[in-house]
Amino acid sequence: MNITLVTGGARSGKSTYAERLARESNKKVTYIATAIPFDDGMKDRIKKHKASRPSYWSTIERYKEFSSMKAMPEFQEADLLLLDCMTVLVSNLLLDSGLDFDNCSMAQIDSLEEDIFKEVNELIDTLRSYDKSIIIVTNELGMGIVPAYRMGRIFRDIAGRVNQYIASIADDVFLTVSGIPLKIK
DSSP: OOOOEEEESSSSSSHHHHHHHHTTTOEEEEEEOOOOOOOOHHHHHHHHHHHHHHTEEEEESSSSOOGGGGHHHHTTTTSSEEOHHHHHHHHHHHTOOOOOTTTTOOHHHHHHHHHHHHHHHOOOOOOOOTTTTEEEEEEETTTSSSSSHHHHHHHHHHHHHHHHHHHHHHSSEEEEEEEEEEOOO
């Protein structure tokens, strides 16, 4: 099993680079799409992502309950998985929680973060149990301004810790800047 993390800012070229790595691997690729088409902007973004990847790649649309992928032929037959993107996954799980982020307690936030890490670990454990390699795309959130609203700060903090965790267990980590990948691990 090999874990590659590709990170960078918005529109930095991270998805393009991750897809290039997957294509160049000459492995059977399954794409794990974490986005939910909740508005026209996201629907357009998903459409563009689909158009950018080879039509012969399989796709699994999932941002949680990763152990259920074990029964899917798209998972079983893949040599390499490409998950795009971890920060969207974290965002979806935050929104699924139903928490009132303006009024929730730190204990509730800590519990939510534990739940999110359980999902991330379920993904990693599922991959390890089947010896699957993965390329994970994620946004680098630590280089921007501190969000003005509480939910944004909670999201940034949890996503940042998830990114740190994945980077710590990854074999390779790339940072993309203006379309240029830089290997940092």
